[in-house]
Amino acid sequence: MKRLHYVEPIVAIYAFSSFMIFPLVQQYVYRRLWQDLTNSSYPVSDNSSRCAPTNGSNQTSQHEEVQRAASLFSLYTELFSMIPSLIVTLIVVAYSDQRGRKITIILPLIGSLVYTLSFLAVSFFELNLYLLIVASFVSSLFGGIMTMLGGCFSYIADMCEDGKQKTVRMAGVDMVIGLLSGVASISTGYFLRAAGFNWPFLTSAIFQLVNLLYTIFFLAESRVVENPTAEVSRGMAMKKLLKGIQQIFVGGNRNRNGLLGLLITIFSLYTFADMGGLSMITLYELNEPLCWSEILIGYGSALSTTVFITSFAGVSLLSRCLPDVVVVLIGMLSLSSGLVFVAFAKTTLMMFLFRIPMMLAVMPFPVMRSMMSKVISKSDQGALFACVAFMESLSSNIGLAVFSSVYATTVAWYPGFTFLLAASLCIIPIMMLSLVNLFKEEESRETEPLLSGDRTISPDDAPIA
Template identity: 65%
Template sequence: MKGLFLVEPVVALYAFSSFLIYPLVQQYVYRRLWQDLTNTTYPISDNTSRCAENNSSNHSSYHEEVQKQASLFSLYTELFSTIPSLVVTLMLVAYSDRGGRKIAIIMPLFGTLIYTLAFLAVSYFELNIYLLIGSSLLSSLFGGLGTFLGGCFAYIADLCKDDRQKTLRMAGLDMMIGLLSGVASIATGYFLRAAGFNWPFLTSALCQCVIILYAIFILEETVNKVPTDAIILDGTPQRSATKQMLYGVYQMFTGASRRCKTVLLLLILIFTSFSFAYVGGISLMTLYELNEPLCWTEILIGYGSALSTTVFLISFVGVSVFTYCGVPQLLIILMGILSVICGMLLVAFAKTTLIMFLVRVPMLLSIMPFPVLRSMMSKIISKSEQGALFAGLSFLESLTSNVSGAIFNSVYASTVSWFPGFIFLLSAGLCAIPLSLLGVVSLIGVDVAKEDKVPAEQDPVEDENDNSSLLR
């Protein structure tokens, strides 16, 4: 049977299966810690807020202590899984330039399946929740979300010849992640209320098995693997995954002019600093919603997570419309960063359920910078270096996500007692870094567009057109 060059179904099902359990992870840990620390049953209510029924000082102190312990649990999980995941991400995605993109897509799927099955075992047999930290470490040896997305974006870059098509398909992947994660988040709340934690974990594991089968047997490879004997006859030395990654990164920066390298470095810094600020704030939304005075139930958390679906959808529509209308890409990035700043400032002072739902409105364009930045960086380098680029981006994205998660969780644990919203003010303030770097790119980007960079495997005329549209 002939394979398909469609990675979108893999991303869609992966997003659905992951976000079917992602909102449950913090809730499960929160409930188990509540039972262990208070020796009482976790309060479950059909009301929009549990705080109204439990406003005693003891109950408030319980919430405060459980918030701290749950935040620290997330911190430990991030710390133990960060380094293995980063190393595997660099090696697999860079190796995909020679060994094929599918290895960078399939390996993280097995890691996610292991993590999901471990959660199912801990939930079903009521094992010690700190075993989840060990399962997180084990799954990180197969790569993580950064590895998976790096392989998928490199796969898209291989297929797309036109810059506009590349931007839209990358934005489409981001939208698909948000859309399917929103559907899963809505289902999670009702699933948990009706069947407990075990069935969502089992359903997620079954979905991941389907994804693995599709990726192995149906998804077509985009990279033609070079046979070993052909390499030897050609005289080119065969490199290991590590050497291939280092060589790819070296070629990525040496094959361009000084100003192109400067722009590439600045775009990478914008990408990582914005990811640090955005992911750090978003990762604590669920804990903030579980805390007083909101005290959301699992149903409200599901609706809140699902409402974030509109963020991905509107961001995709925004990128599509602005790209079609010829809006400069730097301006699209600027609008996305300002969207995050406004949203985080409102979250910091949200005290009612209505306001907490409404804060998603100013964040509707917050995802736009990611696909636009990936597309801009992909234009600068040659086709043979796409794997090295997305390996580096995935490495940096995973690093900033894990580091920001660890830092933001530790800060939240320290500030939750006097001002829980401080962490979102910090997120908004850190967005000033990518804003300032964006200003620098706007000053030097026009000169870069006038320079020619001719990779060995590309036609000079085609590459001149690529460079002239770099900041268009």
């Protein structure tokens, strides 16, 4: 049977199945906490975005109490799942340089299936809500979305020879995420209203099972490893793994190493601000004065995912005529302006419109991945994307934990503070971008060109016999 060399279908199905339930997770937790804390049923409204006018002060107090509890629940979930996911991401994606990329995709798909089935069980049998934290911890032992994306980007790096092709195809992965997650998000609200929580969770689990079967039986391995049946001791395998990670930071000249470290730092800081700030959007929409219904939340989530499509178009067009650094700068400015906008959004119209200034906010991610990939040789792509996925996962989890805590503290006096904080933090990576040009100016004085992906192969790079 002929195997395929495309990871885009995997990303597409994963995005659809994940974003089918992603808007539901916070809503489910929010409703369960509302019932537990207020001893009353959750108020279900029509498509209106306004809170019920009755019992104004009492309802406001209830909203604030549930908002704090929901944000702290999110904080605990991230803290329990962060460390296992980080360790698995670093080890598995780096190990793919020796044993192929498919394992980096298969493991997180299994973890995602376990997580979704756990949500289905808690919802169907009305089990203790805090079992979801245990489920999150167990699923993190298989890695997470960053593990899978690290494997997918390593796969693409294996398949692409041209730098521009690599940039566009990596941006295409982000676009696929946006397109399919948008389709899923816009239908989620109607699905929830028509069938409750159980059927969306079950449907998502079915899609994830199909995705897993496609990866196992139809996806070809992109990295053919010599001597795959050779016996390798665990000690030698771990030594090779650590050597590969070390090599990407010390294998080149001082200028190349400095540029790589700078790019990873900028990437991590931007991820922290982006993921941390945007993670509170759903809770903000559930809070007063918006009080969005599940229908409006679905529309909002779908509209947000169009940012991936517009960012892909931006990368495809702007990368033809502008330097990579300028494309990244435009994307960062787009995110910060959108976050400032949402911080002052108090009406449904403004909450929909804040996506307009953010339409290019995803551009920095594929462009910077491509820039880092060009620095490193093909034999070390897995180690590179292991480190990138590790830092992205670390930044995302810390961002979610920090901003959940900040939101719980500030929701009573100014819910929009978290978005202003995230916008302010974008200034740091923006300022650091100027240093990239300094390294590029040094390029002509170095014998090894930067962003070329070429380096001398040392004896330590030889395959394990």
